[in-house]
Protein backbone atom coordinates (compact mmCIF):
# COMPACT_ATOMS: atom_id res chain seq x y z
CA UNK A 1 0.00 0.00 0.00
CA UNK A 2 1.35 3.43 -0.97
CA UNK A 3 1.31 5.43 2.21
CA UNK A 4 2.06 9.02 1.33
CA UNK A 5 -0.43 11.41 2.86
CA UNK A 6 -1.91 12.64 -0.42
CA UNK A 7 -2.61 9.06 -1.51
CA UNK A 8 -3.97 8.01 1.88
CA UNK A 9 -6.39 10.92 1.97
CA UNK A 10 -7.79 10.13 -1.49
CA UNK A 11 -8.04 6.34 -1.51
CA UNK A 12 -9.99 4.87 1.36
CA UNK A 13 -12.65 2.21 1.25
CA UNK A 14 -13.80 1.07 -2.19
CA UNK A 15 -17.35 1.04 -3.56
CA UNK A 16 -17.33 -2.71 -4.25
CA UNK A 17 -20.89 -2.79 -5.58
CA UNK A 18 -20.61 -0.29 -8.46
CA UNK A 19 -16.90 0.64 -8.46
CA UNK A 20 -17.79 4.33 -8.06
CA UNK A 21 -14.81 6.65 -7.58
CA UNK A 22 -16.29 7.74 -4.24
CA UNK A 23 -17.24 5.66 -1.27
CA UNK A 24 -21.04 6.02 -0.91
CA UNK A 25 -23.07 7.79 1.74
CA UNK A 26 -24.97 5.38 3.96
CA UNK A 27 -27.63 7.65 5.46
CA UNK A 28 -29.38 4.82 7.38
CA UNK A 29 -29.64 5.22 11.11
CA UNK A 30 -30.33 1.52 11.53
CA UNK A 31 -29.02 -1.62 9.82
CA UNK A 32 -30.95 -4.91 9.69
CA UNK A 33 -29.51 -8.25 10.76
CA UNK A 34 -29.98 -11.36 8.66
CA UNK A 35 -30.59 -13.51 11.73
CA UNK A 36 -31.27 -12.56 15.34
CA UNK A 37 -28.15 -14.46 16.40
CA UNK A 38 -26.09 -11.89 14.46
CA UNK A 39 -26.46 -9.49 17.39
CA UNK A 40 -23.84 -11.65 19.13
CA UNK A 41 -21.31 -10.10 16.72
CA UNK A 42 -22.01 -6.66 18.12
CA UNK A 43 -21.55 -7.85 21.68
CA UNK A 44 -18.31 -9.42 20.46
CA UNK A 45 -17.09 -5.94 19.40
CA UNK A 46 -16.98 -6.89 15.72
CA UNK A 47 -15.68 -3.82 13.86
CA UNK A 48 -17.43 -4.39 10.54
CA UNK A 49 -20.88 -4.85 12.02
CA UNK A 50 -23.26 -1.91 11.88
CA UNK A 51 -26.51 -1.77 13.79
CA UNK A 52 -27.08 1.89 14.67
CA UNK A 53 -25.36 5.01 13.35
CA UNK A 54 -24.68 6.66 16.71
CA UNK A 55 -22.38 3.68 17.35
CA UNK A 56 -20.82 3.48 13.90
CA UNK A 57 -21.62 3.85 10.23
CA UNK A 58 -19.70 2.76 7.10
CA UNK A 59 -19.40 6.29 5.63
CA UNK A 60 -18.14 7.59 8.96
CA UNK A 61 -15.79 4.65 9.40
CA UNK A 62 -14.19 5.30 5.99
CA UNK A 63 -13.24 8.83 7.09
CA UNK A 64 -12.09 7.63 10.52
CA UNK A 65 -9.75 5.17 8.83
CA UNK A 66 -8.31 7.91 6.61
CA UNK A 67 -7.77 10.25 9.57
CA UNK A 68 -6.12 7.47 11.55
CA UNK A 69 -3.79 6.81 8.60
CA UNK A 70 -2.95 10.53 8.26
CA UNK A 71 -2.03 10.70 11.96
CA UNK A 72 -0.08 7.39 11.77
CA UNK A 73 -2.54 5.86 14.19
CA UNK A 74 -4.48 2.63 14.51
CA UNK A 75 -7.86 4.29 14.98
CA UNK A 76 -9.85 7.52 15.05
CA UNK A 77 -13.33 8.65 16.08
CA UNK A 78 -15.35 11.33 14.33
CA UNK A 79 -17.67 13.71 16.18
CA UNK A 80 -20.24 16.37 15.34
CA UNK A 81 -17.82 19.18 16.37
CA UNK A 82 -14.36 19.75 17.77
CA UNK A 83 -15.88 20.48 21.18
CA UNK A 84 -17.77 17.16 21.12
CA UNK A 85 -14.46 15.40 20.42
CA UNK A 86 -12.63 17.29 23.17
CA UNK A 87 -15.22 17.02 25.94
CA UNK A 88 -16.12 13.40 25.21
CA UNK A 89 -12.46 12.34 25.13
CA UNK A 90 -11.66 14.11 28.40
CA UNK A 91 -14.69 12.65 30.16
CA UNK A 92 -13.96 9.18 28.75
CA UNK A 93 -10.77 9.02 30.86
CA UNK A 94 -11.65 10.93 34.01
CA UNK A 95 -13.76 10.46 37.11
CA UNK A 96 -14.59 12.47 40.20
CA UNK A 97 -11.41 13.25 42.16
CA UNK A 98 -9.12 13.24 39.11
CA UNK A 99 -6.83 16.14 38.21
CA UNK A 100 -5.99 17.54 34.80
CA UNK A 101 -3.01 19.76 34.07
CA UNK A 102 -3.64 22.06 31.12
CA UNK A 103 -1.77 24.79 29.34
CA UNK A 104 -3.24 28.13 30.42
CA UNK A 105 -3.52 29.27 26.82
CA UNK A 106 -6.16 27.05 25.23
CA UNK A 107 -9.00 27.51 22.78
CA UNK A 108 -11.53 29.55 24.81
CA UNK A 109 -14.31 26.99 25.00
CA UNK A 110 -11.95 24.19 26.02
CA UNK A 111 -10.62 26.48 28.74
CA UNK A 112 -14.16 27.26 29.94
CA UNK A 113 -15.15 23.60 29.89
CA UNK A 114 -12.19 22.70 32.10
CA UNK A 115 -12.60 25.76 34.34
CA UNK A 116 -16.39 25.82 34.79
CA UNK A 117 -18.02 22.54 33.76
CA UNK A 118 -15.60 19.70 34.53
CA UNK A 119 -15.40 20.75 38.24
CA UNK A 120 -19.14 20.01 38.53
CA UNK A 121 -18.19 16.37 37.98
CA UNK A 122 -15.37 16.58 40.54
CA UNK A 123 -12.63 16.97 37.89
CA UNK A 124 -10.26 19.83 38.71
CA UNK A 125 -7.78 21.45 36.33
CA UNK A 126 -4.50 23.20 37.13
CA UNK A 127 -3.82 25.79 34.41
CA UNK A 128 -0.08 26.23 33.89
CA UNK A 129 2.61 27.76 31.66
CA UNK A 130 4.66 25.67 29.19
CA UNK A 131 7.59 25.44 31.61
CA UNK A 132 5.37 23.68 34.16
CA UNK A 133 4.13 21.25 31.52
CA UNK A 134 7.76 20.24 31.00
CA UNK A 135 8.03 19.49 34.73
CA UNK A 136 4.59 17.97 35.18
CA UNK A 137 6.06 14.81 36.75
CA UNK A 138 7.53 16.69 39.69
CA UNK A 139 4.91 19.44 40.05
CA UNK A 140 1.73 17.46 39.43
CA UNK A 141 2.56 13.76 39.77
CA UNK A 142 -1.11 12.84 40.27
CA UNK A 143 -2.32 14.36 36.97
CA UNK A 144 -4.54 12.01 35.00
CA UNK A 145 -4.38 14.03 31.77
CA UNK A 146 -1.89 16.61 30.50
CA UNK A 147 -3.70 18.76 27.94
CA UNK A 148 -2.25 21.33 25.54
CA UNK A 149 -2.35 22.86 22.06
CA UNK A 150 0.51 23.65 19.70
CA UNK A 151 0.73 26.02 17.84
CA UNK A 152 -1.17 28.12 20.38
CA UNK A 153 -4.05 30.44 19.49
CA UNK A 154 -3.64 33.29 18.53
CA UNK A 155 0.09 33.85 18.99
CA UNK A 156 1.16 30.68 17.09
CA UNK A 157 3.80 29.98 19.77
CA UNK A 158 4.77 26.32 20.02
CA UNK A 159 5.03 23.90 22.93
CA UNK A 160 7.69 21.17 22.73
CA UNK A 161 5.64 17.97 22.40
CA UNK A 162 8.66 15.78 23.18
CA UNK A 163 9.37 17.58 26.46
CA UNK A 164 5.77 17.26 27.69
CA UNK A 165 5.58 13.58 26.73
CA UNK A 166 8.90 12.86 28.46
CA UNK A 167 7.66 14.38 31.72
CA UNK A 168 4.14 12.91 31.56
CA UNK A 169 5.43 9.39 30.86
CA UNK A 170 7.29 9.37 34.18
CA UNK A 171 3.97 9.40 36.04
CA UNK A 172 1.80 7.61 33.49
CA UNK A 173 -0.39 10.65 32.80
CA UNK A 174 -2.16 10.59 29.45
CA UNK A 175 -1.16 13.36 27.04
CA UNK A 176 -3.80 15.08 24.88
CA UNK A 177 -2.90 17.53 22.10
CA UNK A 178 -5.28 19.70 20.14
CA UNK A 179 -3.65 19.54 16.69
CA UNK A 180 -6.20 21.77 14.93
CA UNK A 181 -3.82 24.61 14.05
CA UNK A 182 -1.22 22.31 12.49
CA UNK A 183 -3.51 19.76 10.76
CA UNK A 184 -2.39 16.13 10.28
CA UNK A 185 -0.30 17.24 7.29
CA UNK A 186 2.03 19.52 9.27
CA UNK A 187 2.29 17.69 12.59
CA UNK A 188 1.73 14.17 13.92
CA UNK A 189 1.90 14.27 17.73
CA UNK A 190 1.25 10.53 18.11
CA UNK A 191 4.64 9.91 16.48
CA UNK A 192 6.17 11.85 19.37
CA UNK A 193 4.42 9.72 22.00
CA UNK A 194 1.20 11.67 22.58
CA UNK A 195 -1.79 9.50 23.55
CA UNK A 196 -4.78 11.36 22.10
CA UNK A 197 -4.80 13.87 19.22
CA UNK A 198 -7.84 16.09 18.89
CA UNK A 199 -9.03 18.11 15.92
CA UNK A 200 -11.69 20.63 15.22
CA UNK A 201 -12.29 19.14 11.77
CA UNK A 202 -14.44 22.23 11.17
CA UNK A 203 -11.13 23.94 10.36
CA UNK A 204 -8.39 22.61 8.03
CA UNK A 205 -9.76 19.09 7.61
CA UNK A 206 -13.15 20.39 6.43
CA UNK A 207 -11.35 23.31 4.82
CA UNK A 208 -14.29 25.11 3.19
CA UNK A 209 -16.03 26.71 6.19
CA UNK A 210 -19.12 24.58 5.62
CA UNK A 211 -18.83 21.51 7.90
CA UNK A 212 -18.89 21.28 11.71
CA UNK A 213 -16.94 18.21 12.80
CA UNK A 214 -14.36 16.94 15.24
CA UNK A 215 -12.02 14.00 15.64
CA UNK A 216 -10.12 12.13 18.35
CA UNK A 217 -7.22 10.01 17.13
CA UNK A 218 -5.63 7.37 19.35
CA UNK A 219 -4.57 3.73 19.68
CA UNK A 220 -7.25 1.05 19.32
CA UNK A 221 -7.23 0.54 23.07
CA UNK A 222 -7.86 4.20 23.92
CA UNK A 223 -10.28 4.57 21.01
CA UNK A 224 -12.48 1.88 22.55
CA UNK A 225 -12.90 4.12 25.62
CA UNK A 226 -13.51 7.21 23.49
CA UNK A 227 -16.15 5.36 21.47
CA UNK A 228 -17.92 4.28 24.66
CA UNK A 229 -18.03 7.99 25.54
CA UNK A 230 -19.38 8.85 22.09
CA UNK A 231 -22.16 6.29 22.41
CA UNK A 232 -23.25 7.75 25.75
CA UNK A 233 -22.81 11.48 25.08
CA UNK A 234 -24.13 11.12 21.55
CA UNK A 235 -21.99 13.69 19.71
CA UNK A 236 -21.83 11.56 16.56
CA UNK A 237 -21.35 13.06 13.11
CA UNK A 238 -24.03 12.47 10.50
CA UNK A 239 -23.04 10.43 7.42
CA UNK A 240 -23.65 13.32 5.02
CA UNK A 241 -21.20 15.56 6.87
CA UNK A 242 -18.80 12.63 7.06
CA UNK A 243 -19.01 12.31 3.27
CA UNK A 244 -18.32 16.05 2.94
CA UNK A 245 -15.23 15.51 5.08
CA UNK A 246 -14.17 12.62 2.87
CA UNK A 247 -14.38 14.94 -0.12
CA UNK A 248 -12.43 17.64 1.74
CA UNK A 249 -9.72 15.20 2.77
CA UNK A 250 -8.93 14.49 -0.87
CA UNK A 251 -7.49 18.00 -1.25
CA UNK A 252 -6.14 18.40 2.28
CA UNK A 253 -2.47 18.06 1.39
CA UNK A 254 -2.52 20.46 -1.58
CA UNK A 255 -4.52 22.99 0.43
CA UNK A 256 -2.17 22.82 3.41
CA UNK A 257 0.95 23.05 1.26
CA UNK A 258 -0.38 26.17 -0.45
CA UNK A 259 -1.39 27.66 2.91
CA UNK A 260 2.08 26.93 4.33
CA UNK A 261 3.79 28.61 1.36
CA UNK A 262 1.48 31.58 1.33
CA UNK A 263 1.65 32.15 5.11
CA UNK A 264 5.46 32.08 4.98
CA UNK A 265 5.56 34.68 2.18
CA UNK A 266 2.98 36.85 3.93
CA UNK A 267 4.84 36.65 7.25
CA UNK A 268 8.00 37.82 5.48
CA UNK A 269 6.01 40.58 3.75
CA UNK A 270 4.59 41.82 7.07
CA UNK A 271 8.11 41.83 8.58
CA UNK A 272 9.02 44.49 6.01
CA UNK A 273 6.04 46.75 6.85
CA UNK A 274 6.79 49.72 9.09
CA UNK A 275 3.26 49.87 10.52
CA UNK A 276 3.44 46.25 11.70
CA UNK A 277 5.10 46.16 15.14
CA UNK A 278 5.47 42.40 15.40
CA UNK A 279 4.89 39.31 13.26
CA UNK A 280 4.27 36.00 14.99
CA UNK A 281 4.77 32.96 12.76
CA UNK A 282 6.66 29.75 13.63
CA UNK A 283 8.33 29.70 10.20
CA UNK A 284 10.27 32.93 10.75
CA UNK A 285 13.84 32.14 11.84
CA UNK A 286 13.56 35.13 14.22
CA UNK A 287 10.59 33.47 15.98
CA UNK A 288 11.22 32.24 19.55
CA UNK A 289 9.67 28.90 18.67
CA UNK A 290 11.31 28.42 15.27
CA UNK A 291 13.59 25.58 16.47
CA UNK A 292 10.80 23.78 18.35
CA UNK A 293 8.48 24.10 15.34
CA UNK A 294 11.20 22.86 12.99
CA UNK A 295 11.76 19.77 15.13
CA UNK A 296 8.12 18.74 15.38
CA UNK A 297 6.36 20.16 12.32
CA UNK A 298 6.84 19.30 8.66
CA UNK A 299 5.24 22.60 7.63
CA UNK A 300 4.77 25.80 9.64
CA UNK A 301 1.05 26.16 8.94
CA UNK A 302 -1.33 28.76 7.62
CA UNK A 303 -1.91 30.75 10.83
CA UNK A 304 -0.06 33.94 11.63
CA UNK A 305 -0.55 36.90 13.89
CA UNK A 306 0.49 40.52 13.39
CA UNK A 307 0.57 43.32 15.91
CA UNK A 308 -0.48 46.82 14.92
CA UNK A 309 -0.21 49.94 17.08
CA UNK A 310 -3.54 49.60 18.86
CA UNK A 311 -7.13 48.35 18.58
CA UNK A 312 -8.25 51.20 16.30
CA UNK A 313 -5.47 50.41 13.86
CA UNK A 314 -6.45 46.74 13.94
CA UNK A 315 -10.09 47.61 13.22
CA UNK A 316 -9.15 49.99 10.40
CA UNK A 317 -6.91 47.33 8.86
CA UNK A 318 -9.57 44.58 9.06
CA UNK A 319 -12.37 46.84 7.84
CA UNK A 320 -10.35 47.94 4.80
CA UNK A 321 -9.73 44.47 3.37
CA UNK A 322 -11.40 43.56 0.09
CA UNK A 323 -10.27 39.94 -0.41
CA UNK A 324 -9.79 38.60 3.14
CA UNK A 325 -12.93 38.31 5.25
CA UNK A 326 -13.19 39.79 8.73
CA UNK A 327 -14.48 36.65 10.40
CA UNK A 328 -13.67 34.30 13.23
CA UNK A 329 -12.76 30.60 12.70
CA UNK A 330 -9.87 29.37 10.56
CA UNK A 331 -8.56 26.76 8.19
CA UNK A 332 -10.80 27.42 5.19
CA UNK A 333 -9.84 28.12 1.58
CA UNK A 334 -10.74 31.78 2.12
CA UNK A 335 -8.40 34.05 4.08
CA UNK A 336 -9.90 35.25 7.36
CA UNK A 337 -8.73 37.96 9.73
CA UNK A 338 -9.94 38.45 13.28
CA UNK A 339 -9.07 40.66 16.22
CA UNK A 340 -8.62 38.38 19.25
CA UNK A 341 -9.73 40.99 21.82
CA UNK A 342 -13.05 41.30 19.94
CA UNK A 343 -13.53 37.59 19.24
CA UNK A 344 -11.73 34.65 20.90
CA UNK A 345 -10.46 36.76 23.84
CA UNK A 346 -13.44 39.08 24.30
CA UNK A 347 -14.33 40.19 27.85
CA UNK A 348 -10.99 39.05 29.27
CA UNK A 349 -9.51 41.18 32.02
CA UNK A 350 -6.14 42.94 31.40
CA UNK A 351 -4.51 40.26 33.62
CA UNK A 352 -6.09 37.44 31.61
CA UNK A 353 -4.99 39.06 28.33
CA UNK A 354 -1.48 39.39 29.70
CA UNK A 355 -1.44 35.71 30.66
CA UNK A 356 -2.71 34.83 27.16
CA UNK A 357 0.01 37.11 25.72
CA UNK A 358 -2.70 38.84 23.68
CA UNK A 359 -2.54 42.58 22.99
CA UNK A 360 -5.22 44.95 21.69
CA UNK A 361 -3.36 45.60 18.45
CA UNK A 362 -3.17 41.93 17.44
CA UNK A 363 -4.81 40.65 14.27
CA UNK A 364 -4.93 36.90 13.66
CA UNK A 365 -4.76 35.77 10.04
CA UNK A 366 -5.89 32.39 8.74
CA UNK A 367 -4.33 32.25 5.30
CA UNK A 368 -6.49 30.68 2.60
CA UNK A 369 -5.55 29.46 -0.84
CA UNK A 370 -6.17 32.61 -2.87
CA UNK A 371 -3.28 33.89 -4.98
CA UNK A 372 -0.59 35.09 -2.56
CA UNK A 373 0.14 38.24 -4.59
CA UNK A 374 -3.54 39.21 -4.45
CA UNK A 375 -3.53 38.75 -0.68
CA UNK A 376 -0.35 40.77 -0.33
CA UNK A 377 -1.86 43.62 -2.33
CA UNK A 378 -5.03 43.48 -0.21
CA UNK A 379 -2.99 43.66 3.02
CA UNK A 380 -0.72 46.39 1.63
CA UNK A 381 -3.70 48.58 0.72
CA UNK A 382 -5.30 47.99 4.12
CA UNK A 383 -2.07 48.98 5.91
CA UNK A 384 -2.04 52.20 3.86
CA UNK A 385 -5.42 53.09 5.38
CA UNK A 386 -3.78 53.25 8.82
CA UNK A 387 -2.51 56.74 9.68
CA UNK A 388 1.27 57.06 9.40
Ligand SMILES: Cc1ncc(COP(=O)(O)O)c(C=O)c1O
Pocket residue numbers: 081082083084107149153178180181199200201202203212213214329
Ligand atom coordinates in the same frame (compact mmCIF):
# COMPACT_ATOMS: atom_id res chain seq x y z
C1 LIG B 1 -7.94 25.07 18.44
C2 LIG B 1 -9.41 24.77 18.48
N1 LIG B 1 -9.82 23.65 19.08
C3 LIG B 1 -11.13 23.32 19.14
C4 LIG B 1 -12.11 24.15 18.62
C5 LIG B 1 -13.55 23.76 18.73
O1 LIG B 1 -13.97 23.22 17.50
P1 LIG B 1 -15.49 23.27 16.99
O2 LIG B 1 -15.83 24.71 16.76
O3 LIG B 1 -15.44 22.42 15.76
O4 LIG B 1 -16.33 22.67 18.07
C6 LIG B 1 -11.71 25.32 17.96
C7 LIG B 1 -12.73 26.22 17.38
O5 LIG B 1 -12.46 27.34 17.01
C8 LIG B 1 -10.33 25.65 17.90
O6 LIG B 1 -9.89 26.76 17.29
